[in-house]
Amino acid sequence: MGKTKRVGIDDDDTSFLPMKKKMCANRCRFHDDLISRLPDDILVDILSFLSLKEAARTSLLSSRWMNLWKQTQSLNFDVPSTLKKIKKGSHELNWERNKYVKWVKDVLGSYKSTTLKQFIIRFPLGISAKDSITRWLEFAFCRQVQRLELNLGKPPNFYCFPEELFTPREPKLQHPRMLFDFTSLKELSFKSIIVSDRAIELFLHNCPLLEQLIVHYSQKISKLEVCGPSLMLKHLEIVHCTGLKSLKVSAPRLTTLNVTVLKVVLLENVPMLVDLTGSCDDDSISLKHLISTLSCCISQLESLNLNLVDRHVRYVQETDELRNFPKMPKLKKLFIEYDDALGDESLIRLAALARASPHLEEFVFENTWQHPRKVTPYKNAVIRFRHQHLKVFKFRGYYGHASDTDFVQYILENCVVLKKIIIRPCGVLICVKGGKLKDEQIARENAKFGLEPLLPRRVKLVIV
Amino acid sequence: MAAETGTPTTLTLKSNDDELFSVAESAAILSVTIRNMVEDGCAGGVIPLDNVDGKTLASVITYMNGISAIPADEEKKKSYRDKFLSDKDFETLADMVLAANYLNMSCLMDAVSAKIAQVMEKKSVGWVRRKFGIENDYTPEEEAAVKEEHKWTFEGVETDDDN
Numbered sequence: 208m209g210k211t212k213r214v215g216i217d218d219d220d221t222s223f224l225p226m227k228k229k230m231c232a233n234r235c236r237f238h239d240d241l242i243s244r245l246p247d248d249i250l251v252d253i254l255s256f257l258s259l260k261e262a263a264r265t266s267l268l269s270s271r272w273m274n275l276w277k278q279t280q281s282l283n284f285d286v287p288s289t290l291k292k293i294k295k296g297s298h299e300l301n302w303e304r305n306k307y308v309k310w311v312k313d314v315l316g317s318y319k320s321t322t323l324k325q326f327i328i329r330f331p332l333g334i335s336a337k338d339s340i341t342r343w344l345e346f347a348f349c350r351q352v353q354r355l356e357l358n359l360g361k362p363p364n365f366y367c368f369p370e371e372l373f374t375p376r377e378p379k380l381q382h383p384r385m386l387f388d389f390t391s392l393k394e395l396s397f398k399s400i401i402v403s404d405r406a407i408e409l410f411l412h413n414c415p416l417l418e419q420l421i422v423h424y425s426q427k428i429s430k431l432e433v434c435g436p437s438l439m440l441k442h443l444e445i446v447h448c449t450g451l452k453s454l455k456v457s458a459p460r461l462t463t464l465n466v467t468v469l470k471v472v473l474l475e476n477v478p479m480l481v482d483l484t485g486s487c488d489d490d491s492i493s494l495k496h497l498i499s500t501l502s503c504c505i506s507q508l509e510s511l512n513l514n515l516v517d518r519h520v521r522y523v524q525e526t527d528e529l530r531n532f533p534k535m536p537k538l539k540k541l542f543i544e545y546d547d548a549l550g551d552e553s554l555i556r557l558a559a560l561a562r563a564s565p566h567l568e569e570f571v572f573e574n575t576w577q578h579p580r581k582v583t584p585y586k587n588a589v590i591r592f593r594h595q596h597l598k599v600f601k602f603r604g605y606y607g608h609a610s611d612t613d614f615v616q617y618i619l620e621n622c623v624v625l626k627k628i629i630i631r632p633c634g635v636l637i638c639v640k641g642g643k644l645k646d647e648q649i650a651r652e653n654a655k656f657g658l659e660p661l662l663p664r665r666v667k668l669v670i671v
Numbered sequence: 672m673a674a675e676t677g678t679p680t681t682l683t684l685k686s687n688d689d690e691l692f693s694v695a696e697s698a699a700i701l702s703v704t705i706r707n708m709v710e711d712g713c714a715g716g717v718i719p720l721d722n723v724d725g726k727t728l729a730s731v732i733t734y735m736n737g738i739s740a741i742p743a744d745e746e747k748k749k750s751y752r753d754k755f756l757s758d759k760d761f762e763t764l765a766d767m768v769l770a771a772n773y774l775n776m777s778c779l780m781d782a783v784s785a786k787i788a789q790v791m792e793k794k795s796v797g798w799v800r801r802k803f804g805i806e807n808d809y810t811p812e813e814e815a816a817v818k819e820e821h822k823w824t825f826e827g828v829e830t831d832d833d834n
Contacts, residue, residue, distance in 0.1 A: 241765055242787075242803040249768055252780070256788035264824040267796045267817055268805050310823055317820075 247275060255279040255324075259314070277317055280324035284311055290330070301333070308336050315346050322391075323350035331360025341369050348372060348387040358398040362424050367401040373409045389413040396421035403427045411438065418442065426450045433458055434475070441479075465512075469500055480504045481537070486514030486544075498533060505533050511564075512542040515556070538564035542571040554614050561621075562592035570597055572614070574604035594622040601629040606646070607653025615658055619666065628662070629669045630654045682709070683717045684732070690725030691717065694732050698739040703775035722773040727766040730759075734779060752782040761790065761803075 242250070254262040254276050262276040286307070292298040307330050326347040332340065340357070347355055359366055372387055392414040402425045410417065411433060421444040422428060428448040433440065434457040444465040445454055451468060457475035462482060466472055469485035483504070487497055498505070541564055543557060561567060600618050605611050618625065632650030654670050662668055680696040682705070700706040708718055720728065734755055741747050759767070764783050771780040791799050800807060809817065 241761055243805060245765060245768065249772055249784070253768075253784045253787050253791075256785045257792060260824045260826075261792060263821050264796060265791070265799070266821055266824075267809075267814065268800055269808050270813070271808075272805075273817060313823075 243271070247271075247278075250275050251278045255281050259283055263314075274319060277319040280320060280322060282314065282318070282323065283325060283327040284314075285327055285329045293331070300331070304330070304333050304336065307332065308339050311343060312339065315343065321350060323347055323352045325354040326350075326352050327354075327356040327358075329356065329358040332366075334365040337366055340366055344369070344372065345387070348389060351388045351391040353391050354394040355392065356394075356396040356398075357400055358396065360399055362399055362426075364399050364401045364424065364426070366399075367427075368397065368403075368406050370403070370406050370409065373413060390415060392417055394419040397425065398423040399425075401425055401427050404429055404431050407431060407433075411435065411440075415439065420444070421446075423447050429453075431455070436476075470496060472500055474500065474503050477504050478507070481507060481509040483508055483510070484512035484542075502533070505535055507537060508535055509537050510540040510542075511535065511538055512544070513560075514544040514546070532559050532563040535564045536566060539566060539568045540571075541567055541569070542573070544573045544575070546575055554610060554617065557614065558592070558617055561594065561597075565592075565594070565596070567594060567597050569599045569601075570618070571601040572603070574602075574606075574611075591617075591621055595624060597622040598624060598626045599629070600625060600627070601631070603631040605630045605632050605654055606650045607657050611653075612657055612661075616661060619661060619663070625666050627667045627669065628658070629671060630658070631671045684728060685717045685719045686723055686725040686728040687721050688725045690728070692725075692728060692732055694735060695739075698732075698735040701735050701739060701776055701778070703777075705774065720774070723770045724766070727763075727770045730763065730767060731770050731774065731776075731779070738778070748778075752778070756782060756786045759786075761787070 245253075250272075254265060257265075259276075259282060262279055265276055266273045284307070289298065289303060289307075293300055293303055311328070326343075328340070328343060340359075344355075344357070373389075389410070390413070392410070393416050395410060395414070395417065396419070398421070400422075402422060404427075407420070407422065407428070408431075410420070415437070416439055418439050419442040420433070420440060421442075423444070423446045425448050427450060428445065429450045430453045431445065431451070432455045433443060434455055436459060438458045439460055440458045441460055442463040443456065443458070443461060445451060446465055446467050448467065451466075451471055453471050453473065454466060455473045455475065456464065456477060459476055460479055461477050462479050463484075464474075464477075464480060464482070465484040467486055469487055472485070474480070483501070501508075541560060543560065557572065561570060597618075600615075600622070602611070602615065615628065618628070632647050632654065651670055654668075658668060681693050682696050682699050684692045684694060684699070684705075686692070696709065700709060705718060723731070734752075737751055737755060738748055741751055756764070764787055768780060768783040768787065771777075771783060790802070794802070799805065807814070
């Protein structure tokens with residue numbers, strides 16, 4: 208153990224020293240062999256807060272450090288900088304894939320801990336990595352992994368989750384019988400993995416502690432039931448699973464739910480659900496349907512994030528539904544995303560949703576448009592309502608159409624404590640060469656010259 | 672005023688250099704070690720903490736009082752922890768992580784460990800050795816071998832050794 212020398216300054220006193228003196232005091236101390244007096248398990252704890260690369264680099268410090276990183280409980284194989292380079296086209300994907308597989312293999316080969324808190328694979332691998340991925344999953348489940356993420360980028364998917372992991376191996380196979388322990392799993396995330404309803408239900412059945420379940424881009428999810436009085440599940444995401452035909456959720460501890468298609472959802476026992484994200488981007492779902500889907504939780508929601516398509520043809524029929532939109536007394540945050548909103552009908556809907564949420568504090572509206580277009584303002588059907596709590600309004604995809612301005616004006620007139628309007632003119636989905644920049648510039652100018660004169664003193668306009 | 676619900680229980684903690692500290696039981700039981708002693712009924716007199724010196728214990732008690740005064744709001748607790756640790760030098764942090772480990776206070780332990788890790792982040796091997804006074808006991812051959820084995824850890828890494 209190293210000797211430690213103490214400088215006679217109480218550490219609380221150093222806070223009063225001028226910066227320069229303080230740095231000097233620190234420097235004097237750092238020259239002693241300070242870190243070496245900490246026992247290995249604490250050093251391992253410290254290393255677990257570093258990225259895998261940074262932690263492994265400490266093996267060069269001295270012989271004591273050589274194997275410390277191999278005992279950290281976290282293996283996070285995320286390489287955002289490489290992914291960025293691949294995206295830019297400066298790195299060759301296949302070469303990087305092989306390198307990634309070898310890297311994971313080497314690290315797992317030298318890893319020393321028998322338990323694992325976190326295991327993350329995040330890379331657009333190819334079909335040749337199939338067997339390796341299964342071995343990595345086995346590696347993680349042998350070590351009672353608590354948080355597992357397998358993210359293979361974007362579809363097309365090639366990797367199918369091997370359900371046989373749940374059934375004990377036949378001893379005749381080459382491997383000695385491996386013991387997989389799913390009971391410690393708390394967080395599971397599968398992105399671009401072919402995973403079936405059955406596999407998910409096996410996880411729900413075998414992982415009594417599971418709190419978070421995320422599945423993105425799995426076409427094999429079709430009729431899923433996430434039900435059980437003893438489920439610990441708090442967060443559920445079933446996103447971009449295009450084959451999903453029905454999703455039944457009955458989970459007494461669930462607080463957050465994110466599903467792409469709301470119309471297939473059947474909510475039953477969700478007394479804790481406060482945060483809901485979903486979309487009605489299928490035209491066949493009416494607001495009425497949406498309301499009935501959410502009926503068992505709408506009064507308890509605190510945050511609602513809806514992706515809607517514009518259905519301008521039907522707005523007249525909808526007006527009555529909108530008038531009777533059930534109240535959301537606890538809603539504090541409302542996020543509405545519109546694909547290609549057409550002025551008036553959106554405004555009527557938005558106003559109705561805002562009116563249904565009297566305690567709203569933050570309202571985000573995002574309008575994704577492909578081409579700026581003109582609309583005819585039609586404001587008569589909008590129901591006005593005084594908002595006493597809304598402080599922040601964010602408008603993404605602002606262009607400066609009459610309808611855009613009308614909407615901002617509606618917010619200004621009805622939200623008496625509003626402090627801030629944030630405008631981000633970036634709703635362009637597809638842009639022609641140079642078109643995006645030009646549109647954005649026009650949108651910015653429209654925002655500056657069109658909105659500024661409308662603002663009362665208390666409201667700050669931010670254009671980003 | 673409502674009727675008194677009884678005075679809060681106070682515990683007396685003794686550091687290994689014989690300093691005595693009074694602390695509310697509700698704050699002190701953030702330490703699982705202390706909580707176990709309380710539950711076992713050994714907290715009647717003075718609780719001796721043989722592995723913590725007075726200076727560190729004073730700091731830990733400041734933390735116990737500060738964090739237990741914050742209601743269940745993880746963000747506020749986190750910002751309190753950040754502020755609490757912001758002006759601590761490395762020696763204090765090392766003392767504190769040892770104390771947190773002994774007292775079994777996982778929230779403080781994690782916060783201090785993360786803070787120490789932050790110091791090492793994006794720094795070269797040489798810088799960390801100098802800063803923490805770590806003696807390089809590898810022979811040149813050994814060092815070359817370890818470096819070869821861990822070549823991947825140097826890819827795409829830019830170190831910033833200026834501060």
